[in-house]
Amino acid sequence: MSLIERAADKLTKSNARYYSPDTGRIPQPSEEALRMNSPSPAASVRGDAPIHDRPGHQMFVAKTERPDSLHNTKATKNTKKTTKKIAIDLENLHHQGIVTLNHTKSAMAEQFRLIKRPLLSNAFNPMSGLKNGNLIMVTSSLAGEGKSFCSINLAMSIAMEMDHRVLLVDADVARPSIPKTLGFSKEEPGLLDIILDPELGIADVMIKTNVEKLTLIPAGTRHTHSTELLASQNMGTILQELAQRYHDRIVIFDSPPLLLTSESRALACQMGQIVLVVEAERTTQQTVKDALQQIEACDVVNLIYNKARTQSSAGYYGYYY
Template sequence: MALNEAPADVPGAPPAADGAPAPRHVEINLDRLQQLGMVTHEGGRTPAAEDFRLIKRPLLRGARGEGGVAIPQGNLIVVTSALPGEGKTYCAVNLAMSIAMERDITVLLVDADVARPSVLKVLGLAAEPGLMDILLNDQLALADVILRTNVATLSVLPAGRANKHATELLASRSMRRLLKEIAERYADRVVIFDSPPLLITTEASVLAAQMGQVVLVVEAETTTQHAVREALRQLEPCANVNLIYNKTKAFPGNDYYGYYD
């Protein structure tokens, strides 16, 4: 598997000396995201923006190894849920957008929900080759499929084409090498993975086991305690698990709503 990611995916970096292609550039419709109530750089102090400012802080401390022992590959953060429809992709995109506002960090948002990819759809982008294509094609490099965006510090890696052996591919040595490359190539990079739901596919637990930090999204007043317990049971091998209680109602007299760490 070719892992030679051109440094050009880092904002301001020059083209690779070996002639590797610079990542493609795509335009996210930020006005559309703002109208949907999502986090954007120019969106101001919206409820979602304020909530994700709180949510990202402990994750960034873990990614940077602040306040204690450094978390191995702590800059690899997977966002998952017990069941579909709990808002994991919405949270993954908002978390990536919020972290991309940091002054000294670049963010790579990876759509790892390879059976039902939706990151590009949320961002208003067309389907593109991505993660599965790299794992299936030894001649394909990360730089061939990574997408730079009009948010200078945010890049996107699509899910790519579906494959019936997705679980085995995500558990493969090629995937482990790719994750090591993604985690270590740039010290200032945080990588957010949108994962499949834990109780629907086997891919989710395989992916989570390879991450430094896990974020489990729980839908308020909908996800059952049994589903949460089963999801947490599958995450037992993971040392750093965080929960987001999503879709909460506003408290009386409180304008902020929706996401709490």
């Protein structure tokens, strides 16, 4: 065996003790092996190729694969999440009295055209001076006044706009009703989950729909300290991202009733605009006054007089004033 062949054999054995199948550590040559692998001055003068370049003399393990388990872990971590998408039954919504893209000439559609116009003007008019003007909370004094009905109608109406998109957030974390109306599971991760889990982002809980400009965020996993979560610094950060990240987007929060829970009051102080739904012939004036006191920190409060009978039809329609 020549001197070169003995050096190659010794170097290979030296490298072998550095490799561990469990860690996948790439072999590193010893100092002695490096000295032996370095071309001598004589070799350089003669123009001979370094040992590791010569045919038949493999000095280093060029491609050392890491264990499959490590490759799989890395691949799983870097896998891009796919945004969920649902198909809303628009005909069913229409039968429930909700505005849809296929029935734009209905009396309900006209009502919500009137309702959305000042809200959009406040949100995108730089002269309004509103902070977070594109964040709109829809609430009511008591349960059953139609706030979720109005939230969905308002979102569907804004989705018809040419220049704006809408994100509907189910913030009624105690009794979410939007999933049942729009046809998706209330067990989907949502608002409370991204507040609690720093690994989750807004995009991770968004649900796209077959209405091109309408996206949803569910309420998420129920939590006993939901009020504290909605009033937390993390929630404030999320709201700022929603307000500033998409310049053309209206974000509608369907919140709990003001006089029955404290979650809506925690949200109200961070909203740009609030819409208070008042049920006709049921909600008293004093009840409305009590509700308004809870949200007096917000500069822009609009009211929807809901379920008012009109002379032209026996049906119930919302009315803005």
